[in-house]
Amino acid sequence: MGLLSQGSPLNWEETKKHADHVRKHGILQFLNIYNKVKDRQKDVLKWGDEVEYMLVEMDAKNEKVRLVLNGKDVLETLQEKGEKINPNHPTLWRPEYGSYMIEGTPGQPYGGTMSEFNTVEDNMGKRRREAASVLNMNETLLTVTSFPSTLTRNIRHRRGEKVAINVPIFKDKNTPSPFVEAFPEDDGEAARAALPDHIYMDAMGFGMGNCCLQVTFQACSISEARYLYDQLATFCPIVMALSAASPFYRGYVSDIDCRWGVISASVDDRTREERGLEPLKNNKFRIHKSRYDSIDSYLSCCGEKYNDIDLTIDEDINKQLLDAGIDKLLAQHIAHLFIRDPLSLFQEKIHLDDENESDHFENLQSTNWQTMRFKPPPPNSDIGWRVEFRPMEVQLTDFENSAYVVFIVLLTRVILSYKLDFLIPLSKVDENMKVAQKRNAVQEGMFYFRKDVFKGCNPVLDPPSTAQNGVESEANDGEEFTLMSIDTIINGKEGVFHGLIPMLNCYLENMEVDVDTRCTILNYLKLIKKRASGELMTMAKWMREFVAKHPQYKQDSVITDKINYDLLHKCDRIAKGVEKCPELIGDPVNRGK
Template sequence: MGVLTEGTALSWNEIVPICQVYRSYALSQLVKIFEKCRDYQGDSFLWGDELEFTLVHFDHSKKRVQLLLKAHEILPRLVETNKENHDDTPSIAWHPETCDFMIEGVPCEPYGFLPSYLNTVEANMTLRRKQAQEILSEQSDCEYIINMSAFPRYGQGQFIYSSAHDDLQEVTEQSIHYPDRLISPIHPRMKSSIVNSLARSQGPPLVHIPIFRDTSTPSPFQDLSFKGTKDFRDDHIHLDSILAGWGCCCLQVTFQAQSLTECLQVYDQLLPLTGIMLALSNACPIWRGYLTDIDSRYEVLFQTGDDRTPDERQRSTLNSRCSPAPFYLCDEHNHLNDISLDVDENVVSTLTKHGYLFSFDINIFYFVYETGMPSSLAHHFGHLFVRDPLVVIKESLHLEDDTSSYHFDNLNSTVWNSLRFKPPPLDDDKMGWRVEFRPMDIQITDFENASLSVFMALLTRVILTYGLDLTIPISQANENIVRAHHRDSVRHEKFYFRVGGDDGESSLMTINEIMNGNDKFAGLIPLVEKYLNESENINSDTRLTVGYYLSLMSKRAAGILLTDASWIRQFVMSHPAYKQDSVVSDEIQYDLMWKITQIANGHDTCPLLIQNRMKTNTHLNPE
């Protein structure tokens, strides 16, 4: 969710005059971080995951399911539950999200390096849902916490569970479909980031999503609620609110490296995988009650998170605040940064030249050693610092605490790239250099989410152990993300992937070839299997569990098992109430969401998503 600090959020008009001052504070803190932590050495490689959940209410008599605006009620209870936890049950950190139907759950302690931690991930994910479900069930047997990346009829009809539906148009965005009451009331950051983004961009977003054309879909299809607006397009769904994107849920995985050098290496090798893992995790084929021609939330995030002014949008050198990772960070990969982007050269100069200068008098020779930041990393931050702060808390503006990195962390956390490079905070000596892997849609089941998370964790170990080099030009990595959105991209698209050695050649490959291998590349899953076979101290339960996870990934890549998006699309198109017109009605949504709830809670099965024999024996604590 980002940095949450109590206080009064400044308006955009109040922020504009202090933008440069704020950035100077943030830069000063970044310099201090680098001076203090550049030589940080951790004991082991740590990692963790973040899950964003959706709260819903079922009305079984009317066959209706709606979003439940109750996060502000249950979050204090969840926080208190984990404060009172004194047994061996792992504690969970619960956080608010932008919308009041969303909550985020994160393990309080990171997973360790030992293989046995891999067998705790799924159990921990189940624990998180169980904690929230127990509180919801105290008041109603119709309220559920679910894993859903995008609520199918979000923004359409009476999609909010409430006793009144007469205030659908309110003042923050003047949206046709997304009312203010969706915004979480828990912290001023939530509403402030929306209001200030709108003010900076000089108007609300208008997102265009291509309709899925079925046999009875009107031609041209017209989203009549936007007919007559200047950006209206035939054959597209229109979304007119930041909340349309920020109301989506995702799975994020964060890795803490043992050193800065190792962290930069992990970042650069994960960057080419953002599009690949986005395709494998696709879970969003329905938008505002229509089947569309995209399968992921990420393009919607790109557009709704765009706070650029009209003039800035005319430039190709400044992307949306939510966009693919802009740069490789290691100097040896700088030649692959083939897209020109805006950079604050003063920031780059400060970071590269700042450091300790030592001169040694050896007879008449003088040697000056400069220990500033590596150039590529400095350019990454130079690009970050062209952004204005979106949220400024009045009481925290003029911090004089040398141990705080609040301003930098706040600026860094309001740029939502597919990867986030996270330096250690100044006030926590246990925290190291981290990489946050951000593209994946959340999956329906804990098993799927654990499979994706554990696969990524194992892949980082393969990268570090074998010195794997997956880097391709940034332009190709960006193109992969574009292709990943396309309908059924796992089975029908090809993606740029590195197949050469030192020459760094890339070619177009299917997801199946990338994951399972071909005659030019061993495949990511066989490389992970090789690593596991060479590893010691992996117990039988863990090996069995990981084997099931890799089997899911392998079969999904091969098209034997479906992505969540493909399964959802298939469910809708085979529903008896579906009229082949691309419309997902309340009844279809109800049956879909109830099926998902039953599958997630183990009361139903879905062989097209997860084969029935994939039953893991996971534990809350490593054994």
């Protein structure tokens, strides 16, 4: 989620008065951190995952599922039983956006040895069992949407109107055409904002109330962190489509499979002026994206030539950073983040020690929710430069979540070991993001991807031959990228692209890995491979098929309470290992619990 502090929250009018103060001191805090740790080298690889959980009640008698709004109490209980009595407790629990949400992470970051991959699923299992042990009868951990909070209110007040989220409806056999919702208690705003053939939502909770899966890596230096940030940015749409898990919104079947655009619209606090709907008068900038969106600039020198997106920056902040010795690419990145206002401010956190605190910097850094996040070290800590990979949808089981996490971590090892280059123009990454959210994008979508990732590097792997299948001319036509399916990107296609799984397998063959760990990793890669090929379904596709086959479904795009109950009851059983689901997970061998 980002920065979640405790204290006395200010309303928007009060927060607005302090916006320039937060920006000014946020930049000073960033400069203090940068100057202290810019030359820091040789930090070891550490990494960790974040899994977001929802608390729900399964009402078997009435066949309904309800959100349980006691996340705060559950969180306090888990912390009291865990980290507060044992600093080395294997799990950590943190608040999330919704009052029915909690976030779990490993107690200590994982290290650089291959055997660490064999402990991820076990730790996720501990988290699930630990949280389940403090829930009431009929309560369990699952995934749905939420109610507004202080942050929500400030988004609406800054924007000057409700957020308007319109998600295309899935047109089934009996779906009305056009599909137009009635809003009985509407004052006219919903009727004006809702589009025909779309599911309409008007609160931040419909977006930020969705759960996701994230991974953070510590790099050995700032330059390695910037290189990883850029390279992983190109994978965000690919992995998002591969992890697609959210096809339903507000009780309707939608025509999208991923949450990203919904969250982007749900926290879009731009005014009409900033969105280009009215001339600039009260605002300084025309801002092209929501504060929750794909990245807008690469950070490494390799990426500079691919920065082809119009970047709005605060020129005064940019100059201040350049004058302080920050290079152009990093300066414009920070000056772009700081065109935003703080959304949330606490009375107790206005006047800070800029030498030793970073809350004002984090206030804006953490509320620019992008596909990747570049994370400077916290002040006076032994933590290094980090990057966070943010586009993945949370999966149903610990096995699946572990598979996606290990896949991404292994990918970073291969990128760094072989000095690979996956960069393409950032505008093409944005196009990929749009494709990735579409229904069944993993099978039907075509994505821009770099053809020769070894160019200019010293590869250990043999690059694929480009003279087969009649694609030699295409490979030598001056274009560094082409459209590929996810199957080609992940599994490879002779004469077109080597494939990420073959690269990872080659890397594993050159590493000393114990038999048990190797088996675990290969199981995870097999899941990724089969999801990409279509042999296994994504969670989004599996959920769609469940609803389509449900006896109460009338092919009208409506999910009734009974359908919802049966779906989430089955999800719960699969997640707990009570029921198998080979069409979603396959049949992994030697799985640890």
